[in-house]
Amino acid sequence: DTAVSQTPKYLVTQMGNDKSIKCEQNLGHDTMYWYKQDSKKFLKIMFSYNNKELIINETVPNRFSPKSPDKAHLNLHINSLELGDSAVYFCASSLLGEEKLFFGSGTQLSVL
């Protein structure tokens, strides 16, 4: 049983397209996150939701819109994709206040 699963694993698309990444966790956690990891391995938080409420919203272009239909799911929709969006996007979850983050396997996004 995968604890934090995200789909798709790979996403190759053209500039200007719109795409979504989905994430689900079955750990019973109440907080979910999106992180972006660039080619230099720098892992940077983008958003965090606690019980479907947005609690962290870093300086991210408006083209990125997270959505949490329930506390077990957090999706990321990206409009008008740009070359600079190419990265690995990781979903993660935790219990609010707990230290350990559980990461999904990542989505490698390549914008051509």
Add this chain to the structure above:
Amino acid sequence: QKEVEQNSGPLSVPEGAIASLNCTYSDRGSQSFFWYRQYSGKSPELIMSIYSNGDKEDGRFTAQLNKASQYVSLLIRDSQPSDSATYLCAAKKTSYDKVIFGPGTSLSVIP
């Protein structure tokens, strides 16, 4: 200035040696510190957390924290080729704050 800094490496050590990974942080309000290991093409996984000044040992791993110097380190004793990975240092202010990651140090253990 990044909030959490690490030498990007690569750091190469022979098998059986001690690997020493270093990290500094800029926010004196940081209270919790973590080391995540990330194998190539995989997701990060937590290997150590430390909250108080001093050393914390777990098997072959020892985390060291010096809040006065704003310095965190990870020692890996008897390094194995399977320890070859990128090690991410991370910090957090309070339990409810975001985790800030450093850029990671690539470690290569040579057989």
